[in-house]
Amino acid sequence: MIIEKLLALLTLKKVANLGDNSIKRLIREVGSAEEVLTEKTSNLLKIDGIGTVKIKDLHNPQHRKAAENELKFIEENNINYQIYDQEGYPEKLKHCIDGPVVLFSSGNINLQHKKILSIVGTRKVTSYGAKFCEELIETLAPINPIIVSGFAYGVDIIAHKTAIKHRLQTVGCLAHGLNQIYPKAHKKYVAQLEENGGFFTDFWSTDAFDRKNFLGRNRIIAGLSEATVVIESADKGGSLVTAEIASSYNRDVFAVPGRVDDALSKGCNMLIKTQRAHMLTSAADLIYMLNWELDEKEQPAIQKQLFVELEQDEKKIFNFLNKNGKEILDVIALQCDLPTFKVASVLLNMELKGVIKPLPGKLFEVA
Template sequence: MGTEELLYVLALQHVPNLGDSTAKKLIRHTGSPKAIFKEKKQNLLKIEGVGNTRVKELFDPVHLKAAEAELRFIETNKIKPVYFQEANYPEKLKHCLDGPILIFQRGNIDLKDRKIISIVGTRNITSHGTAFCEKLVEELSVLDPVIVSGFAYGVDITAQKAAINNQLQTIGCLAHGLDQIYPKAHKKFVRPVEENGGFITDFWSSDSFDRNNFLKRNRIIAGLSEATIVIESAEKGGSLVTADIADSYNREVFAVPGRPGDKYNTGCNNLIRSQKAHLLTSAADLIYILGWQLEPEAKAVQKQLFVELDKEEELIYDFLKKSGKAQLDTIALNCNFPTFKTAGVLLNMELKGAIRPLPGKLFETT
């Protein structure tokens, strides 16, 4: 994107109460952000949902002046702006009506053809939640997913540290501009995150920190990802909002069940009970629902590393050897295991190279 074009995109983004969906409508109608500011007011008024107040606000010269200042910040601090019509704009975010017309990136972000999941939850994560999150990311690491979160206390930073420890790319979606870091206690994690991914926001450097920004930020967390996982949540909280947004985008939502009555299990249990989220007990549940498969190279490595099967795995292996291809439910029924447990055993066997998944959610021995 050229400097002039970026200037007008920034000016459009600066217009208050315009919204990204309306901004996209204006761009489609006129052809470009610059053309919007050159268009006659009466023509813009013909666009459904724009209205006189917004059109009047568009032509306030304050927006171009503000855009010039933000452009200087971007250039000085080597921020990477990404326009929603550019090829390197996150693919899944393109399909969100209210996705930002412009996002700002810093670090080493590469989302092309990647498996992407978001992990969110309470800021008051328990030791059980921490252990589950770390194990989940470790189990998923063989699939090399990108881990997205909000860089906040609790579940967010736990997931992102786990990603770094497993050499996975991780993205921190910020509720403020790239001129600051919140919480300040997490400054020590900025460099590791940027080396293993980076930060994304649609807030400007001139945007002061405000807790209300979290709600706007959450749509990016949900929009970037194929699925959103909630690990521990009270009855109300930002992670539940993120789950609702993900659901509205027709993305898969997963929640980790917890003991009834525990404060930070209530939100997850409610999501599962209302059927707004899949129950998540291990990486196998997510892999099964999303239909993810190991790459051949990963399978080969895992087969060399693990050569022994335990009794449960041997039972399933023997059944598949005799019957050939079979679906998860069929395997569970014939081996007398619960479905959720069978999914976990199948994942372990796949990692060991003993079986392989097939189209149609079938499995067979290698």
């Protein structure tokens, strides 16, 4: 029964030294969360990676009582929950070794068959960072991505607000339970966000806001998406941690470059310099690297315009494709005598104008 499974998982989550990875390992070996709680300690200790320290507190009756109280909160407040090995749990998060065994959510989140992008950055965002974030999401809007962030000050809330402005689904990952909102100043955005998107957390109603929770929150931000974008970061900070987590999950990481003497660009510049992130100068870079294409149902968002005005470089590329048929970006750049990075941007603009369309294999052709 699903409620018994949930209650058993919540009980295991209260065991001080058992993390999500260890809980999953125990369940794989024993059979179920319920059986883990009734299995002999001697048998559990035979499992690789499970020692006395991890399970010494396993049978504390207070854990079950705490789990029952949290289950009551979940039921009384109609909290949605997803269990890691069941349908409805975020697909990309399933592949993260330390993904939450139970994920709580609110709102109307639908991650099925969607392009998902996490955007993070400093809380002290500059006008440069804010402008880049807004323009990035605005340009990506026709592709209809889901925008994930941490609902914090700075880059996070700009990403959420811009997604809402362009009617994109957006997901806020919280470092506390769903019975509170931090920062309080962002309560005014909750209803809008839940209307087309919502919130994820694996923290309980009894978990007070604490900065040490950011690490747990950041793994969800990184794990939900195909790629993580860092927009402005000092040489230390949570955004860099999120980038490292995303990289450990084998996800693409992008960083926005800045001036070498800007304190809030040091983190991004370091990620690029050490080849831990792709340099991101425009939405075209991201679309090219991720090989994102418009789904058929999204095609009407970009309609071919009659008598569309083309810039000089756009005309050059259009004429080449019109004469030679479909071709990859690198060949287009070579034959049109244009830098590859510029062609990527020009192709995106042409796609938005409806005069070309992307094909599988990073090919492009006249629409």
